[in-house]
Amino acid sequence: MTDTAVSTSASTRPSRVETVSGPQSPGGGGRALAMALAPVFGVVGFLLLWQLLVAALHIPRYQLPAPWDIVRHLASDPGYYWTNGRRTAWEAFLGFGLALVIGVAGGALMAHSRFVDRALQPLAVLIQVTPIIAYAPAIVIWTGFGLKPVLILASLVCVVPFLLNSVTGLRAVDPSVLELARSVDASRREVFWRLRVPSALPYLFAAARISVGLALIGAVLGEFFSGVSKGLGYSVKFAQSRNISLQLWGSVFVLALIGSLATVAIGALERLLLRWHPSQHP
């Protein structure tokens, strides 16, 4: 980048070399519209292909319903999916929140002390590599039926991304900036809240994007094993036992919708809070 705006005396007016917000979309309006709609094409194309294949191969509905049949089924009983979807979304949200709090608190401890870091790293790896589906029944037996095991499973499955990313993020402060803070004798608290936490934000958002899907997995899994009779996980289990493929797929569609909406919400929050970050200006 050139730097022609330097003025060697105060009387010289600085000439503006760079506009503060760079204009984009060199290809004009049509291209911009196409780019904005691009994410929709993939999903719509996939659903169309599915619809056509089901019709062309004469697959019976009880084996694999076509997307349009699933949508019509959803529309026929919206109350059922609304109630159960809300339940599962709430469980996933609570599990996600718990994991966020525990992960960031643990990450802060790990970032603070090399010893704690070394002690907790293997534990984090263990949690991550052990298939949650294998120990889910054990957790239900330990904690009893109901909401408790669901929340434990949902938070357990997404705590590791928050933990590891917050350690990395809290440590990602430029050493020169840390030295500057030392040069004015900034307190540990100031360094943590004013330097480390903002530096960790992009890493936490990356963890959040991964954890949205994981929290839903945890919630559905919890409903499978914990004997609750509410939620989309329960709905899936029930539908499987009765061979109701429309209800099975309907539940899956609603789960996909919940995950997508949560991802969109996180993306919006990210754009708001990370305006300064390179990831937000391609």
Next chain:
Amino acid sequence: MTVASTIVNDVRTQADTLVDVRGASKTFVRKGARTNALDGVDLSVRRGEFVSLLGPSGCGKSTLLRLVGGLLEFDAGIVLVDGQPPAASRRQKQFALVPQSPALLPWLTVRQNVGFLTKLNRGAEGHRTPDEKEVQALLAAVGLDQFGGAFPHELSGGMQQRVSLVRAFALGAPILLMDEPFAALDEITRAQMRYLLLELWERTGGTVLFVTHSIPEAIIVSDRVVVMAARPGRISAIEDIHLDRPRRDDMEDSAQFHGHVSRLRTLLRDSHDAEVQR
């Protein structure tokens, strides 16, 4: 100079000394290898003086800067800043550090970055800090008054370094410690930055310790240039600069300037040759 005037000068020097370094030594141990970063360094800097530390890489100039700023502990010797240990001065926010990289916070605007260090450890300083209007004037002096709301990523490298300079001056600290602040800039930008720095300094005053490895840069900004040599890091010579203030870029063509350049070049070469022979 007469004997009497020398004595008067000595007395005044004693009273005016702000930074006093005596016999300072610092050794770094890394993977079993010991590096004698500084060996018995004596230096005194007067209040309001602009002193450059000039020397090759590894001569301990950054280490000396950090000892004075209370950012590093020394192994032997005495360092006093305004009569007290550097750590005490650091706690009173007496130092304004300008690092080599701009080290701006990417999530803060230019104006917020400039005020950032002032806000940390607020109230510890015994001196007055520039108010908002004065800070705005400092930004205007470096041509950035239009960019107060911009984020660092929207600025060029030279503009970012100007923000870093203003951030230091906005602290209102009596001592400015600058660690090769222009080293990462291109030569043209760098030459302009020297005069911007002087303009800010003439506006706010203060004592400056300025680390550089550029001979012309050291001459044009300084009252005195301290030449350092490496292995072990030490002061090999001190050159008084007799150019008038305020400094102007046409002084770089003067015979006096060229005289300083050739003397400093010889001093640097001599200490380098001595090192090679050892």
